[in-house]
Amino acid sequence: MQLKQYLNELNKIRLLTAEEEQRLWQQYKEKDNLDCRRELIESYQPLVFKVAANWQTDEVTLMDIIQEGTVGLIEAVENYDHTRGVAFSLYASHRVRGRMLNYMEREGKKNLAYMDMPLTAEEGANTLSDLLIDTAPAVAHQAEQNVLIAQVKQALVRLPAKEQLILNGVFLEDQEPKQLADTLDLSLSHVYRLQKQGIRRIRGMLSKFMQNW
Numbered sequence: 001m002q003l004k005q006y007l008n009e010l011n012k013i014r015l016l017t018a019e020e021e022q023r024l025w026q027q028y029k030e031k032d033n034l035d036c037r038r039e040l041i042e043s044y045q046p047l048v049f050k051v052a053a054n055w056q057t058d059e060v061t062l063m064d065i066i067q068e069g070t071v072g073l074i075e076a077v078e079n080y081d082h083t084r085g086v087a088f089s090l091y092a093s094h095r096v097r098g099r100m101l102n103y104m105e106r107e108g109k110k111n112l113a114y115m116d117m118p119l120t121a122e123e124g125a126n127t128l129s130d131l132l133i134d135t136a137p138a139v140a141h142q143a144e145q146n147v148l149i150a151q152v153k154q155a156l157v158r159l160p161a162k163e164q165l166i167l168n169g170v171f172l173e174d175q176e177p178k179q180l181a182d183t184l185d186l187s188l189s190h191v192y193r194l195q196k197q198g199i200r201r202i203r204g205m206l207s208k209f210m211q212n213w
Contacts, residue, residue: 002059002063003059003062003063006049006063006066007049009045010045010046010049013042013043013045013046014043015043016043021040021043021088022082023036024036024039024040025040025080025082025088026082028040028077029081029082037077037078040077041070041073041074041077044073044077044088044092045070045073047073047089047092047093047096048066048069048070048072048073048096049066051069051093051096051097051100052065052066052069052100054153055100055104057109061109064103064107065100065103065104068099068100068102068103069096069097069099069100071099072092072095072096072097072098072099072100073092073095073096075095075099076088076091076092076095076096077092079095080092084182085182086179086182086183087175087179090169090173090175090179090180090183091183093169093173094165094169094183094184097165097168152202152206155201155202155205155206156168156202158201158205159198159202162184162186163194163195163197163198163201164198165180165184166180166184166191166194166195166198167195167198167199167202170195177191177192177195
């Protein structure tokens, strides 16, 4: 599937209401309804793209990353316990991201970052930043913010795996530490400790950059 076709399909996906999603989980998990399983996977496909959008690369590689993320999404749907009260989006995002990171490490593409490479070979084609960045702020201010965010994200990927998951969850995905603790099977105090350690590391990595900001 081409990226343009994939994005067109994403635009057709309708968000589920909480009641609809709960019914689908019950039908799939309690009655093994495979149609409900398929509907859950399809409805959460935008989450895969959201995670994949952290890496800006050529169209072929991006689609490979999305394919790996979809495998992670399927695994998340199959292993998710809907009775625990943990948001599926939180649970799935870690699975999806983990699959993508494993793929990039396996393929020697671990250093993919936030390049302004066009997504297609067409003249004037959009980059991921064109698709995702809010154009409302003033251009200069937006550019400064993008540089800062890129620096922080590059620092994040250098953190130990658990610290990276914690900081991504708390600061980029607006997740509660208690939810992260449940999802990662850690104590809440351990989550806070990892969060503090990660912040200290990030500050150390960005200290020289911030002096010139």
